[in-house]
Amino acid sequence: MNEITTKLLHQYGALVTGFLLASVAAASSLGIVFRRLRCAGTLPYGQAPTIPFSTIELITVFLFLVSGVFFSAGTALALVAILLLVRFHRLDFATYFGTRRLSPWQNIAAGFWIALAADLPLRLVAGFSEVVGKAVGVPAPPQPAIELFIHTRSWPFLSLLLLFILVLAPLGEEVLFRGFLYVYLKNRLSRTASLVLTALLFAFLHFHWPSFLPLFLFGLLLGAAYEFTGSLLLSIAIHCWFNSFTTGLLLLAKFG
Incomplete structure (x- = not known):
């Protein structure tokens, strides 16, 4: 630098x-x-926002990330999993991303x-x-x-x-x-x-x-x-x- x-x-x-x-x-x-x-x-x-993510959900996302070592889409899968979990906890994306604020x-x-x-x-x-x-x-x-x-x-x-x-x-x-x-x-x-x-x-x-x-x-x-x-x-x-x-x-x- x-x-x-x-x-x-x-x-x-x-x-x-x-x-x-x-x-x-x-x-x-x-x-x-x-x-x-x-x-x-x-x-x-x-x-x-407060979302009750569980430890099992944390481990699941982590496993998707670790899979990136073997599968290049691991990070993308983890992000998709997070967004699905947001909807699973009945939070709309407008609230999650804060576009209403x-x-x-x-x-x-x-x-x-x-x-x-x-x-x-x-x-x-x-x-x-x-x-x-x-x-x-x-x-x-x-x-x-x-x-x-x-x-x-x-x-x-x-x-x-x-x-x-x-x-x-x-x-x-x-x-x-x-x-x-x-x-x-x-x-x-x-x-x-x-x-x-x-x-x-x-x-x-x-x-x-x-x-x-x-x-x-x-x-x-x-x-x-x-x-x-x-x-x-x-x-x-x-x-x-x-x-x-x-x-x-x-x-x-x-x-x-």
Whole structure:
């Protein structure tokens, strides 16, 4: 990432600086709005739906995921199973995804704002993690997904990779972690403990230690957004936008 960052700053310094300043502005405005709502006592929490997922259902979804080791559609089967379980528990998808609370356009706009506000802080945390790792003699390994993205020359494969990064991964991870695992844990633990455990597992399963802390914080943000609004679609939108920002920078580095 150091080489990529250096190239971006050298060739697109003004653009990158403008993006970082926009992130600072978004974070500041979000903080002001959050504080005003809190002072006014109108800041809701605990809006995510409660679904009585059972341990047997958790094990079933887990087995579908593990089957991905042998069967490439394991993750897709797990997501289908979760959506079927939602209907089994007699919850309609509008309530599950939160489209009655926020319209799709509101989710998209709010997701962009929150993702932009989180971008710079999370990048700073990631940079700090790499610096600490180097200081203790543990260099940051390259991220396989980024290496694959940078070095692929096949347009069809690149298009599929973009579809996965920008749409499928955010959708799948949010349904799995926030829309299923978090809801399951929340039935048995406090919201805070469930939020932390879900974020920890979310970060751990990306298998890249320099990204662990920023992904953990990102997971907390996504879970909090879900609880404050009751909209799983908002957490999906935040995730999509965040991946889009990173992908945009990688595209500049790749083709610039």
